[in-house]
Amino acid sequence: MKLFVPSPGHIDSLKELLTEKEKIYSIFMAGSPDYIGTGRSNLASPQLEDVAAQTEYAHKNGVKMELVLNSSCMGGRQLTPEGYRINHWYIEKLNDIGIDSIVVADPYLVEMIAKDFDMDVVVSVLAFVDSPQKAEFFEDLGADSIVIDSNVNRHFDVLHAIKDSVDCELKLLVNEGCLYRCPFRYAHFNFFSHAFGPEPRPNVLDDYYYLKCLELRIENPELIIKSPWIRPEDIKIYKDITDVYKIGGRTHFVDWILNCVNAYYNESYDGNLMDLLDCPKDLKDLYNIPNKSLDGILEKQWKNCKKVCNKCGYCRTLTKKVAQVYSNGGTELEKCSPWEIYAVKT
């Protein structure tokens, strides 16, 4: 198994992460927001010298280094002469540093990097590759690796079709807890791309998409169950598609990241599923969904699920069975009760 593991972005995090280096194939982290930026929130903005030092440290420890430049919206800047020059210069510097791979979402950048540089070019999950046709398109542009749109993580017919259509490496993002077919997805990643990209950055007080996402899941935790995460125990079911897995979570503490690394490396986790989900992290103090209570469900149900929820109701029933709510958190009276106790009966 090749595990791609997130780093918050500074050397201290990296050193802690690499205390478990035997389990890690590659580290990935964001680069500077001043050039291409990224499509997700970010804690650090490592300058080229920091990236160089961290790459050297990773390589000394036998671990690869991947830079994530997966902005989903650059406002057309990438196509201007100045934008091209600046982006090309930045990628050239990363190439000189010895970065092993770069993750991008924009097809233009995929082609440019594949054409002009030796580094592997990885198509981001934010390019939403959810069909064999899209996968072929990106491979033809020069992609060495594709992170498949997590929306199809439980669509085994599509996964197999993609696998059969391309020769490049395929990666699965295992612990993204985003809503299945999330209606905020494009708008949210475009917002992040501007908020964590070059100036001018929007001065936003509240992230509507995040808060709305939480509101929907608090109202209905079935939406958490339906999210296309892959449990550590279920990795084995994907082995005929790929053995390359990406753990999301570069805004978390190292301890959280290593907990995920161990869970996926060992293909087992005896705890709250919410501990492993990158997003929405706020809800881990609200819901307890014992991971082991979901044993066997991917094979039994989701692998062949037709995704017609109003005619099925399996996930609704499952949610009532497994979802628990914490109450009196942070006090001696803290306890877990079935979610149904709090749900308005309809």
Place this chain on the structure above:
Amino acid sequence: MITEELLINRAGFEENIRKLIGRPVLLIELDVFALPCGCAGITANMRGLEVDDLEVFEPQILPLVKEMAIKLGVKPTVTFARLVPGSSIVASLNWRALCPRCYPEFARGESKMPRPDLYLLQFERRK
């Protein structure tokens, strides 16, 4: 000790709101604050609370809000919800003892919403 009081009150307020609206809302952070202008108070950052809840349950929420202020020793001039404008989202509930500079901003007009992102639950006008 103030941290213990905060923990107990965070949990208690969250539980009361959950029972009232029939949904496991999350009081994700309860803060005590003091601002450079002179305002001071407490903020409850909420997740899952909606504007409809305030409108429908306001008579029931008000005693809970008052109880919380008393328990934490805050005498608020104003208690308000901060909304994400144009949406159903209540980002936070705020209990604030207003300073003389900020008081007029809340006192002007009679609207329950002095700004598109503020929903007043209680306001103590000066005579």
